[in-house]
Every structure is written in structure tokens, then in C-alpha cells.
């Protein structure tokens with residue numbers, strides 16, 4: 135299974151990719167997570183990326199392609215992968231095509247996680263990540279049991295630096311201008327499936343599985 139999850143910030147790409155990884159063993163490849171790891175480790179890449187991410191803009195294509203090339207070369211990606219957050223514009227999509235062609239691989243599907251824009255702000259301002267389990271949660275939408283499970287595991291609910299209203303607005307604009315054109319790009323290639331991504335997380339997961347042909 136080689137899959138791209140496409141969708142606006144907050145559409146649930148990370149939430150669904152984590153589930154698919156846990157239940158079907160297909161590794162989630164999140165460029166946002168890889169960048170945040172570099173920021174946390176205070177590497178040269180992390181220091182350069184931090185200001186761009188805090189502004190809600192895209193890190194340059196050359197850097198991102200380098201990150202993806204290195205990640206897809208790791209052994210676990212031989213089983214397939216779920217790309218979450220890459221590609222982000224037409225240039226990255228072209229580069230991904232070329233990289234996969236050089237590896238004699240093809241994408242199976244591109245899934246657009248479709249959510250009305252007015253829901254995204256609440257999802258993003260309410261998002262928290264559990265410091266011990268890494269679970270992506272939400273103070274408005276997660277159940278008390280899910281939130282409590284993090285505290286019981288000794289974790290704290292952390293908020294991402296870019297989940298403030300001003301940065302979220304920029305990220306949504308960047309998505310509309312630069313990433314949304316990929317819907318056409320992948321439709322023309324006959325790869326795009328659209329999944330309505332509102333409602334319960336489990337219900338969205340069932341729709342996603344059907345869209346990619348998993349039982």
C-alpha cells in the first residue's frame with residue numbers, strides 16, 4: 135500500500151494515518167513530524183525550518199525532497215507507506231513522481247480528506263498531542279476517557295507552536311493556494327478518491343479503508 139493523504143490542516147490526516155499504521159502496519163510518513171523532530175533536536179535543518187513553520191509557510195522544496203528521499207529509503211518503507219503532508223505543491227508532486235519512478239514504484243491511491251473550512255479552526259485550536267503516547271487528541275472532540283488515558287500514562291497534553299489563530303489562518307491560505315491544486319493533478323492521473331472526513335473518527339476511518347480497498 136503506497137498512499138498519499140491530501141487535505142487541509144486539521145482535516146485528520148495524522149489521526150487517520152496513525153490508525154492505519156497501528157492496525158495495518160503501513161508506516162506513516164509525516165513530513166510535519168519529521169520537521170518537528172528536527173526542531174526538537176535543534177539540528178541545522180530544525181533551526182532553519184522553525185521560523186518558516188511558525189509563520190505557517192512551506193519549507194523549501196529541495197529540503198523537503200531530501201527528507202522524503204531519505205525516509206523512503208529506510209527498510210520499513212519497503213512494506214509501503216502513508217504520506218501525510220507531502221506533496222504540498224505541484225513541484226513536490228512532480229519530484230515524488232520522479233523519485234518513485236527511479237525506485238520502480240507507483241502510488242496506489244491519493245485520498246482527499248474533505249472537511250468544511252469552518253470546522254478546521256476549532257479542530258486546530260483544540261488539538262493537543264500526548265507527550266508520552268504521541269496520540270493526537272482534541273480538547274473539544276476527544277472523549278474524557280481518551281484525554282484521561284494520556285494523564286494516566288504520565289503524559290501532558292501539549293499544544294503545537296503553529297496551532298495559534300494567526301498561524302492557522304496563514305496555513306489555511308497556503309493550503310488553498312499551493313496544495314489544493316493537487317486535487318486536479320491527481321484526478322487527472324486517475325488516482326484521487328475523496329473521503330468525507332467529518333463525523334466520528336472511527337466512521338471516517340471506515341470510509342478511508344473502503345476508499346483504499348482495505349478490509
Ligand code: AP5
Nearest residue numbers: 143144145146147148149165166187193219257261271272
Ligand atoms: P503538518 O504537520 O503537515 O501540518 P498540517 O498539514 O497543517 O496538518 P495538521 O497536522 O495540522 O493536520 P492533520 O490533517 O494531520 O490533522 P490531525 O489528524 O492532527 O505541517 C506543519 C508545517 O510543517 C507546515 O505548515 C510547513 O511549514 C511544514 N511542512 C510539513 N510538510 C511540508 C512539506 N511537504 N513541504 C513544505 N513544508 C512542510 O487532526 C487535527 C485535530 O482534529 C486533532 O486535534 C484531532 O484530534 C482532531 N480530529 C481529527 N479527526 C477528527 C474527527 N473526525 N472529528 C473530530 N476531531 C477530529
